[in-house]
Amino acid sequence: MEMLLLALDLAGTFVFALSGATAGVQNRLDLFGVLVLSFAAGNAGGIARDLLIGATPPAAISNWHYLAVSLLAGTVAFWRPIIIERLRNPVLLFDAAGLGLFAVAGTQKALVFGLNPVMAAPLGMLTGIGGGIARDLLLTEVPTVLRAEVYAIAALAGAAVVVIGSALHLPATAITLSGAVLCFGLRFMAMRWGWHLPIAGDPEQPATPAPKDHKDDNARGL
Amino acid sequence: MEMLLLALDLAGTFVFALSGATAGVQNRLDLFGVLVLSFAAGNAGGIARDLLIGATPPAAISNWHYLAVSLLAGTVAFWRPIIIERLRNPVLLFDAAGLGLFAVAGTQKALVFGLNPVMAAPLGMLTGIGGGIARDLLLTEVPTVLRAEVYAIAALAGAAVVVIGSALHLPATAITLSGAVLCFGLRFMAMRWGWHLPIAGDPEQPATPAPKDHKDDNARGL
Amino acid sequence: MEMLLLALDLAGTFVFALSGATAGVQNRLDLFGVLVLSFAAGNAGGIARDLLIGATPPAAISNWHYLAVSLLAGTVAFWRPIIIERLRNPVLLFDAAGLGLFAVAGTQKALVFGLNPVMAAPLGMLTGIGGGIARDLLLTEVPTVLRAEVYAIAALAGAAVVVIGSALHLPATAITLSGAVLCFGLRFMAMRWGWHLPIAGDPEQPATPAPKDHKDDNARGL
Numbered sequence: 297m298e299m300l301l302l303a304l305d306l307a308g309t310f311v312f313a314l315s316g317a318t319a320g321v322q323n324r325l326d327l328f329g330v331l332v333l334s335f336a337a338g339n340a341g342g343i344a345r346d347l348l349i350g351a352t353p354p355a356a357i358s359n360w361h362y363l364a365v366s367l368l369a370g371t372v373a374f375w376r377p378i379i380i381e382r383l384r385n386p387v388l389l390f391d392a393a394g395l396g397l398f399a400v401a402g403t404q405k406a407l408v409f410g411l412n413p414v415m416a417a418p419l420g421m422l423t424g425i426g427g428g429i430a431r432d433l434l435l436t437e438v439p440t441v442l443r444a445e446v447y448a449i450a451a452l453a454g455a456a457v458v459v460i461g462s463a464l465h466l467p468a469t470a471i472t473l474s475g476a477v478l479c480f481g482l483r484f485m486a487m488r489w490g491w492h493l494p495i496a497g498d499p500e501q502p503a504t505p506a507p508k509d510h511k512d513d514n515a516r517g518l
Numbered sequence: 519m520e521m522l523l524l525a526l527d528l529a530g531t532f533v534f535a536l537s538g539a540t541a542g543v544q545n546r547l548d549l550f551g552v553l554v555l556s557f558a559a560g561n562a563g564g565i566a567r568d569l570l571i572g573a574t575p576p577a578a579i580s581n582w583h584y585l586a587v588s589l590l591a592g593t594v595a596f597w598r599p600i601i602i603e604r605l606r607n608p609v610l611l612f613d614a615a616g617l618g619l620f621a622v623a624g625t626q627k628a629l630v631f632g633l634n635p636v637m638a639a640p641l642g643m644l645t646g647i648g649g650g651i652a653r654d655l656l657l658t659e660v661p662t663v664l665r666a667e668v669y670a671i672a673a674l675a676g677a678a679v680v681v682i683g684s685a686l687h688l689p690a691t692a693i694t695l696s697g698a699v700l701c702f703g704l705r706f707m708a709m710r711w712g713w714h715l716p717i718a719g720d721p722e723q724p725a726t727p728a729p730k731d732h733k734d735d736n737a738r739g740l
Numbered sequence: 741m742e743m744l745l746l747a748l749d750l751a752g753t754f755v756f757a758l759s760g761a762t763a764g765v766q767n768r769l770d771l772f773g774v775l776v777l778s779f780a781a782g783n784a785g786g787i788a789r790d791l792l793i794g795a796t797p798p799a800a801i802s803n804w805h806y807l808a809v810s811l812l813a814g815t816v817a818f819w820r821p822i823i824i825e826r827l828r829n830p831v832l833l834f835d836a837a838g839l840g841l842f843a844v845a846g847t848q849k850a851l852v853f854g855l856n857p858v859m860a861a862p863l864g865m866l867t868g869i870g871g872g873i874a875r876d877l878l879l880t881e882v883p884t885v886l887r888a889e890v891y892a893i894a895a896l897a898g899a900a901v902v903v904i905g906s907a908l909h910l911p912a913t914a915i916t917l918s919g920a921v922l923c924f925g926l927r928f929m930a931m932r933w934g935w936h937l938p939i940a941g942d943p944e945q946p947a948t949p950a951p952k953d954h955k956d957d958n959a960r961g962l
Contacts, residue, residue, distance in 0.1 A: 320886070326937040328893060329886030343792070348565070350574030352794030353855060360858035411575060414582040436658050436880050442542070442551030449550060493548040570787070572796030633797060636804040658880050664764070664773030671772060715770040 305401060306365045308394030309356075313338030313366040314387060316431040317373030318380055323435050327374055333431055334370030335363060341426025345402050345419050349409040388487065392450075396479035398424040399451040400472050403458040413459045420455030421448055424479075446486035446493065454479030527623060528587050530616030531578075535560030535588040536609060538653040539595030540602055545657050549596055555653055556592030557585060563648025567624050567641050571631040610709065614672075618701035620646040621673035622694050625680040635681045642677030643670055646701075668708035668715065676701030749845060750809045752838030753800075757782030757810040758831060760875040761817030762824055767879050771818055777875055778814030779807060785870025789846050789863050793853040832931065836894075840923035842868040843895040844916050847902040857903045864899030865892055868923075890930035890937065898923030 316337025320330035339356035346354035356362040373380050380387065402423025406416035425441045425448050432439040441448050454475040461471030485491065538559025542552035561578035568576035578584040595602055602609065624645025628638035647670050651661040663670050676697040683693030707713065760781025764774035783800035790798035800806040817824055824831065846867025850860035869885045869892050876883040885892050898919040905915030929935065 323882065323887075324939055325882075325887045326889075326939045328937055329883075332886055332892075347569060347791060348575055348579050352574075352796075353792055353853075357792050357859055357863070358856060360856050363859065363862065409575075412580060412582050415579055415585065418585065419579070433655065433658075433877065434883065434886065436877075436882050438545065438547075438658050439551075439656065442554055442656065443545075443547045448554075493550055495546055495548045569791060570797055570801050574796075631797075634802060634804050637801055637807065640807065641801070655877065655880075660767065660769075660880050661773075661878065664776055664878065665767075665769045670776075715772055717768055717770045 301401065302361075304397050306361055307390070308397045309338040309362055310365050310369050311387060311390040311394045312341075312398075312427045313369035314373055314380060315391065315428065317370040318377070319431055319435060320370075321373055321377055330374045331367055331370040333434060334373070335366040336434055337427040337431040338362065338366040338369065339427065340430030341398060341423040341428075342402065344426045345406065345423045348419065348422075349406055349411055351405070351409060389484070392480050392483040392487070393476075395424045395447070395451050395483055396454050396476035399454040399479050400458050400475040403455040403475070404462075404468075404472065407459070407462055413463060417452060417455040417459045420458065421451040424448075424451035424455075443495070446482060446491045449493065450479045450482035450486065453482055523623065524583075526619050528583055529612070530619045531560040531584055532587050532591050533609060533612040533616045534563075534620075534649045535591035536595055536602060537613065537650065539592040540599070541653055541657060542592075543595055543599055552596045553589055553592040555656060556595070557588040558656055559649040559653040560584065560588040560591065561649065562652030563620060563645040563650075564624065566648045567628065567645045570641065570644075571628055571633055573627070573631060611706070614702050614705040614709070615698075617646045617669070617673050617705055618676050618698035621676040621701050622680050622697040625677040625697070626684075626690075626694065629681070629684055635685060639674060639677040639681045642680065643673040646670075646673035646677075665717070668704060668713045671715065672701045672704035672708065675704055745845065746805075748841050750805055751834070752841045753782040753806055754809045754813050755831060755834040755838045756785075756842075756871045757813035758817055758824060759835065759872065761814040762821070763875055763879060764814075765817055765821055774818045775811055775814040777878060778817070779810040780878055781871040781875040782806065782810040782813065783871065784874030785842060785867040785872075786846065788870045789850065789867045792863065792866075793850055793855055795849070795853060833928070836924050836927040836931070837920075839868045839891070839895050839927055840898050840920035843898040843923050844902050844919040847899040847919070848906075848912075848916065851903070851906055857907055861896060861899040861903045864902065865895040868892075868895035868899075887939070890926060890935045893937065894923045894926035894930065897926055 313334040316333040316335075317330050319337070320333035325333065339354075339362055342362075343354040343356050346352065346356075399420045401420075403416050403420030405423075406419040407413065411419060428441055429439040432441075457475035457478055458471050461474070462468075535556040538555040538557075539552050541559070542555035547555065561576075561584050564584075565576040565578050568574065568578075621642045623642075625638050625642030627645075628641040629635065633641060647663045650663055654661040654663075679697035679700055680693055683696065684690075757778040760777040760779075761774050763781070764777035769777065783798075783806055786806075787798040787800050790796065790800075843864045845864075847860050847864030849867075850863040851857065855863060872885050873883040876885075901919035901922055902915055905918065906912075
């Protein structure tokens with residue numbers, strides 16, 4: 297179980313690192329810059345969570361596997377961008393899976409460290425979206441998660457399942473799975489149907505899907 | 519007294535969160551983005567201070583009241599921007615009051631955690647200005663506090679009063695009040711008279727008020 | 741020895757603070773903004789390292805000397821930019837020396853705090869490059885270290901010497917000196933010969949020096 301969780305965590309890191317590396321390649325960073333973007337996109341969420349809950353040094357710093365996986369993703373994206381391009385659809389699915397995994401794992405870690413349950417869910421969400429925010433800020437772009445689609449909300453929903461299930465003393469494996477699956481499902485459907493949150497100043501905007509705007513901003517470059 | 523301080527702290531958080539939410543609305547973020555901006559503008563200063571002095575988890579993370587107040591401010595700004603517009607002048611006053619309160623409260627917390635007094639004042643100032651810096655960076659703008667007016671200096675002056683008063687063992691209530699009032703007063707007069715700090719490369723710029731430039735950059739959007 | 745290290749550390753802080761202050765002046769920040777940039781450029785790398793390894797409060801916060809040195813550099817750059825201009829070449833040398841010093845000192849501190857040796861080297865590198873990244877992000881520019889030249893790599897090479905030497909139980913003074921000298925030498929030669937890392941999408945770019953592009957982006961403004 298422990299090994300499985302670590303493997304899933306590293307898989308999520310790899311996919312997020314790919315998104316960072318791809319954004320770095322598109323912005324014509326040099327090899328070092330691409331690798332920094334990979335590490336930041338793959339690990340900034342978990343690092344921010346660990347700093348905030350007082351779990352220092354963060355797992356991504358104390359355990360070298362996260363760095364190795366991030367560098368691997370960055371190297372692939374740098375030298376073989378064509379592979380990423382071909383894998384576009386699978387990578388989007390992995391990204392949604394990584395989001396779900398990070399959200400539930402982040403929430404559980406926050407609960408283990410004694411955080412208030414109300415705050416554990418946002419911290420789980422932060423674990424999922426923090427990497428994308430760091431990636432965008434390093435490229436001086438407004439984080440796409442702040443203005444696009446159902447991405448953070450999916451992570452928050454998955455995190456909420458863990459918090460509620462934990463408060464009800466349901467079995468840990470079941471609530472972890474349920475939360476991750478809910479997040480993945482919401483994210484998948486949002487991509488499939490182009491769901492958006494309301495934007496300020498658009499009172500007439502339909503709550504239903506905006507059919508023409510399927511562009512997936514959160515998965516930019518993937 | 520404890521309750522009063524918490525109430526004042528939450529009031530300051532609310533006002534700063536309003537400034538973040540309003541900036542988010544103006545940048546056409548979606549609802550989630552506006553709420554993130556609210557939380558960041560209301561709490562980033564205190565979170566940065568707590569991380570730097572080793573007070574983990576930060577108060578804004580361990581206590582859910584800060585999140586609730588921030589979300590309330592964000593929701594109001596998102597759904598009823600007209601209210602914010604009408605309250606423009608009161609909100610500017612609250613912003614100055616929040617600045618004074620955050621600066622003195624931040625300084626005191628740093629002193630309680632055993633920080634060097636010389637560094638406690640900048641940390642108090644950081645508590646006051648950190649939220650605005652986070653708000654601007656998330657929107658990829660150069661933080662207005664770095665180039666506009668007497669804002670950070672007012673916070674620093676209030677913080678210095680606390681440090682000096684504490685070194686002289688003056689009564690805590692008196693120095694807290696004096697520091698907050700000094701910061702509020704300086705900020706208020708700076709807004710009233712358009713005071714600026716010198717800008718590099720402008721050796722001839724008068725040290726006295728620049729009468730035409732009353733625009734209040736720090737309170738952007740309020 | 742202790743005193744010598746502190747003196748060298750403060751010298752590195754001073755030089756990095758100069759780079760921040762100069763960038764602030766060029767972006768027409770006010771005096772306060774220039775001083776913030778000075779402090780950020782001089783200390784953000786060390787602060788990030790200390791937060792990540794759990795050494796709170798960070799040295800730059802608990803010890804007021806770092807603030808004083810940063811403010812001194814900022815004041816000089818603000819009031820006497822002509823001095824910086826004249827010292828351009830010496831400052832570039834000091835910058836390379838500061839990089840080497842920060843990289844080895846940061847690596848050693850990470851090892852002392854029990855970090856995995858594989859991660860101690862990147863943390864040493866972060867100590868050296870973090871200030872420049874903070875400086876650029878505050879000015880909403882993509883960090884130059886992500887797309888320019890051999891800068892971070894030189895820091896990483898110096899850090900690696902410390903990690904390897906430490907694993908082999910070589911004398912601390914010797915490995916510290918070797919690491920710093922290696923970093924300085926690599927950086928100096930990269931400036932001298934215009935070395936670059938490969939950039940994505942430029943498969944034909946020669947690995948040898950690009951003779952016309954001697955512009956030193958990392959030392960922007962110095």
